[in-house]
Amino acid sequence: MSTATGYNFAYLDEQSKRMIRRAILKAVAIPGYQVPFGGREMPLPHGWGTGGMQVTASVIGEADRLKVIDQGADDTTNAVSIRRFFATTAGVETTESTAAASLIQTRHRIPETPLQADQILIYQVPIPEPLRFIEPRETETRKMHALSEYGAMQVKLYEDVARFGHIATSYDYPVMVNNRYMMDPSPIPKFDNPKMNRMPALQLFGAGFEKRIYAVPPYTEVKSLDFDDYPFEVQRWDENCAICGSDHSFLDEVIIDDAGSKMFVCSDTDYCRSRQTNATESATATEETLS
Amino acid sequence: MYVAVKGGEKAIDNAHALMRKTRRGDESITELTVEQIREQLPLAVDRVMNEGSVYDPELAALALKQASGDAVEAIFLLRAYRTTLPRIGYSEPLDTEAMQIERRISGTFKDLPGGQVLGSTYDYTHRLLDFTLLAEGEAPISALDPETSDEETLDACPRVLELLNKEGLIEQSREADEADHTPADLTREPVNYPAERAVRLQNLVRGDEGFLLSLSYASMRGYGDSHPFAGELRSGRVNVELVPEELGFAIEIGDLFLTECEMVNQFHGNKNQPPQFTRGYGLAFGRSERKAMSVALVERSLRAEELGEEVLYPNQDQEFVLSHSDCVSANGFVSHLKLPHYVDFQSELEMIRRLRREIAAATDEENNK
Numbered sequence: 001m002s003t004a005t006g007y008n009f010a011y012l013d014e015q016s017k018r019m020i021r022r023a024i025l026k027a028v029a030i031p032g033y034q035v036p037f038g039g040r041e042m043p044l045p046h047g048w049g050t051g052g053m054q055v056t057a058s059v060i061g062e063a064d065r066l067k068v069i070d071q072g073a074d075d076t077t078n079a080v081s082i083r084r085f086f087a088t089t090a091g092v093e094t095t096e097s098t099a100a101a102s103l104i105q106t107r108h109r110i111p112e113t114p115l116q117a118d119q120i121l122i123y124q125v126p127i128p129e130p131l132r133f134i135e136p137r138e139t140e141t142r143k144m145h146a147l148s149e150y151g152a153m154q155v156k157l158y159e160d161v162a163r164f165g166h167i168a169t170s171y172d173y174p175v176m177v178n179n180r181y182m183m184d185p186s187p188i189p190k191f192d193n194p195k196m197n198r199m200p201a202l203q204l205f206g207a208g209f210e211k212r213i214y215a216v217p218p219y220t221e222v223k224s225l226d227f228d229d230y231p232f233e234v235q236r237w238d239e240n241c242a243i244c245g246s247d248h249s250f251l252d253e254v255i256i257d258d259a260g261s262k263m264f265v266c267s268d269t270d271y272c273r274s275r276q277t278n279a280t281e282s283a284t285a286t287e288e289t290l291s
Numbered sequence: 292m293y294v295a296v297k298g299g300e301k302a303i304d305n306a307h308a309l310m311r312k313t314r315r316g317d318e319s320i321t322e323l324t325v326e327q328i329r330e331q332l333p334l335a336v337d338r339v340m341n342e343g344s345v346y347d348p349e350l351a352a353l354a355l356k357q358a359s360g361d362a363v364e365a366i367f368l369l370r371a372y373r374t375t376l377p378r379i380g381y382s383e384p385l386d387t388e389a390m391q392i393e394r395r396i397s398g399t400f401k402d403l404p405g406g407q408v409l410g411s412t413y414d415y416t417h418r419l420l421d422f423t424l425l426a427e428g429e430a431p432i433s434a435l436d437p438e439t440s441d442e443e444t445l446d447a448c449p450r451v452l453e454l455l456n457k458e459g460l461i462e463q464s465r466e467a468d469e470a471d472h473t474p475a476d477l478t479r480e481p482v483n484y485p486a487e488r489a490v491r492l493q494n495l496v497r498g499d500e501g502f503l504l505s506l507s508y509a510s511m512r513g514y515g516d517s518h519p520f521a522g523e524l525r526s527g528r529v530n531v532e533l534v535p536e537e538l539g540f541a542i543e544i545g546d547l548f549l550t551e552c553e554m555v556n557q558f559h560g561n562k563n564q565p566p567q568f569t570r571g572y573g574l575a576f577g578r579s580e581r582k583a584m585s586v587a588l589v590e591r592s593l594r595a596e597e598l599g600e601e602v603l604y605p606n607q608d609q610e611f612v613l614s615h616s617d618c619v620s621a622n623g624f625v626s627h628l629k630l631p632h633y634v635d636f637q638s639e640l641e642m643i644r645r646l647r648r649e650i651a652a653a654t655d656e657e658n659n660k
Contacts, residue, residue: 007375036481046623048630072633078630080300108634126627137610139484164646170638189638208621211481213435235641252633253640267634 010057012092017039017252020053020058023202027215028188032177033145034128039211049082050208052105052124056086059120059204061101065093067101072109072250072267081105098270108171112271115201118216123186125207128214130174130184150182153225163231170235176223177216185222189236191250196222239264244275312357328352338362342479343369343619344545345376345498346576347454363499367619374478378643381473383532383541387551387574389447394578397451398521406450410526411578451523452553452570461555461568474623484610491593491613496575498616506580506606507588514604515592519554519571526550526578535543550575552583556591559598569598 008014016038023037031223042050060066065084070079074096082105083094095101099112107124115121131141144150153174160168173190177183185193186205196203196216203216218221226232240247242263247270251264266272314320321502329336329352339351343366351369358364394410397403406634458660474489482490495503510517529549532541558568571591575581605611615621 011375013375013377036483038480041370041374041478041619045367045626047627050309050623053541071631075299076631077299077303080303084300089413107630126624135483138614139610165649166642166646168642168646170642171593171635187635189633189634191638209617209623222651237637237641251637252632267637290501 006156007089008173009062009085010060011215012040012054016054016060020054023213024055024058024215027204027219028202028212028217030181031183031216032183032214033066034212034214036208036211037213039208042208044081047126048078048208049105049107049124051081051206051210051213052107052122052208053085053206054205054208055122055206055213056105057090059122060086060092062090062092064096064102065100067095067098067104067270068106069104069109069111069268069270070107071112071176071252073269075269080271094269095272098268108187108189109250109267110188110195112266112268113163113274114195115199117200117202121199121201123203123205125186125205125210125212127186128143128184128205128207128210128212130182145181148180153182157225157227160207161227167226167230167232174225176225178220179223182225183214183216183222189235190224190232193222193224193232199224226258237264241266241272243281244272246272246275298581314357320338323356325349325352325356328355334578335360335362335624337575337579337624338500338582339365339369340576341579341582342366342497342499343373345369345373362528362558363618363622367622370619380533381533383530384531385547385549387529387549388450388453389527389641390517390525390529390549390551392446392448392525394527395448395523395541397523399451399523400454403451403454405446450525450553452555454523455555455568459567461510462570464570464572468522482613482615485596486609486613488590488594488597491609492572492586493592494613494616495573495590498586499618499621500579500582500585500590501619502616503589503617506592506612507585508605509604510588510592515606516595516600517556517571517588517592517606519588519591520585522553522555522570524550524552524580524583526580550577550583552580552587554587554591555585558602561599569594 010017012020019038019217024033027033027035039051040054043055044053056066066072066083068079068083068086069166070076073079074083085219086092087094096103098111098115101119102116104111105122105124109135110121129138131144131150132155133143134156134202135173137142144152157167158168160166169190171189171261172184173193175183175185175193175196185196198221199216200218206215210220224232235250237251239251241249241251243265246266249266249268252267254263254265255261256263329348332355333348334647335355336348336351339354339362340346340348342362343351343354345351349658350372351365354368355362356370392405392408394412395405395408397407415583452461471474474493475487475489476550477493482494486494507517509515526549528546530543530546533544534541554571554573556569556571559569569591571587571594573586573588573590575582575586589606589612592604592606593609593612595602598610600606
């Protein structure tokens with residue numbers, strides 16, 4: 001196992017990790033509640049995943065296998081950078097396979113492959129407060145959470161319906177956790193919201209420069225806000241993935257020429273690849289059976 | 292095609308190699324040393340130490356070199372280093388009244404005990420480009436020697452505001468019966484609003500100089516009610532003392548070059564108190580007058596609520612100022628827009644296309660009626 005010289009295992013000192021673990025325990029005990037913690041300065045900029053990194057650094061052990069994704073992909077530059085950070089400072093094994101990972105740090109997506117009870121999903125969160133754009137003051141939003149005073153958000157969603165005929169929030173879509181706290185799911189597309197509900201894996205959220213940690217324990221109810229007559233719905237595409245043919249995953253739109261022609265491909269690269277591999281294998285198997 | 296939007300490890304390595312090459316510039320020109328930066332760009336070094344929250348001119352100079360002279364990047368480097376340092380202990384409160392003064396001015400009194408000393412300053416220079424610096428470099432030091440030498444620093448002298456205090460004309464900086472208490476450390480604990488004055492000052496001292504300068508400017512122009520007098524500005528060396536547990540008494544562990552600013556603000560009084568001047572306080576590492584003055588101005592603006600003034604403007608609003616003052620945070624969050632957001636953007640595209648389709652369909656229906 002190799003670690004960077006001069007730094008503790010996984011960069012943070014043990015005292016800081018202990019402080020963060022305490023915050024995580026509190027967060028797990030009060031699902032959806034934002035726990036303030038003494039966020040440390042990290043060697044990456046704020047807004048680039050420092051919150052997720054602090055959570056990862058505090059829960060990671062030598063036996064862990066880490067996967068890092070950004071926009072669903074393992075090979076986006078920031079995912080590469082964060083994965084390298086832990087490979088260097090903690091010397092842990094890394095993987096691109098969702099199923100093989102014990103810890104997954106993510107920005108903006110939940111993997112398409114369902115997560116299991118022995119996994120932890122760690123979200124990078126830029127702004128943890130779901131009410132922030134309705135009420136910028138922390139002193140006010142704290143009160144609103146304490147009193148479960150969430151009418152303002154319902155009004156905002158209603159205004160969308162009145163103006164556009166739909167709830168016009170397409171990502172960062174607010175949820176209610178365990179019927180008590182309104183929570184910001186981080187800027188994942190609302191497509192991913194249903195995956196949070198009763199997920200067997202532990203979900204941890206770290207907001208670095210806002211100094212907040214929150215959590216959704218395994219098998220907790222997570223409900224996306226909606227109205228009886230305007231139920232919550234997720235994005236759908238007319239196209240299938242151009243690479244693996246998936247008709248049910250979140251698709252990225254890629255412009256492929258100057259004329260603006262488009263192709264659609266899975267945003268989850270590991271999912272797309274494993275579908276291709278399976279397709280090739282089953283094709284080979286079919287051929288073998290036939291011959 | 293598709294791979295073009297995804298980066299890779301190789302791309303990162305190449306980009307960093309190119310950055311190092313750009314930083315070095317033309318190799319036929321001598322490389323800049325950290326020592327040269329420390330000695331010849333001391334004001335840049337001071338800013339990096341202040342906002343980086345580490346008093347170490349050598350490391351600040353190194354950070355500036357590594358960051359190609361970008362102050363915010365250099366500050367970030369120093370901060371990321373600082374966060375890994377162990378806390379050996381906390382110093383005793385600094386006694387700035389005992390400062391070995393190099394520069395001291397007051398905008399409130401023409402003469403005062405201890406006198407006024409201009410020291411080293413850009414004030415009163417005419418801002419004309421000095422082409423001799425371009426042509427043949429600085430004149431030899433002997434020709435530059437000021438008439439008073441460094442040896443003749445002023446003795447410790449009382450603070451100007453204490454002179455006003457004797458007459459009770461200015462508020463006490465602490466109540467007579469106020470007990471000592473250890474201030475919270477904002478690098479260890481999250482800030483809770485409303486924040487106490489010590490936390491506000493900690494935040495401002497490491498706050499972005501430009502942000503604080505502009506907020507101060509706004510408060511002086513009427514967006515806020517702060518148009519004070521510079522009671523005193525002083526720069527010089529101050530001893531740092533520490534009480535090691537084994538000894539139980541204070542020992543000197545070194546000194547810091549500091550700039551301190553005390554502003555005298557307009558009257559303030561209420562039913563229980565006759566009118567008095569109020570204070571705004573600023574302290575900064577090095578020769579950082581602009582910073583110390585800006586801190587003092589904004590600090591006073593942020594006392595609006597405590598002093599029973601109306602909070603009308605952003606510079607009087609704690610949450611607004613304290614949550615946005617940090618250049619490392621601000622730069623990080625603004626620059627994170629460079630990261631891919633294509634999942635979120637795709638979600639927005641899908642939404643806007645759907646809305647437009649529906650509106651178009653509705654319009655068609657209307658026209659066909």
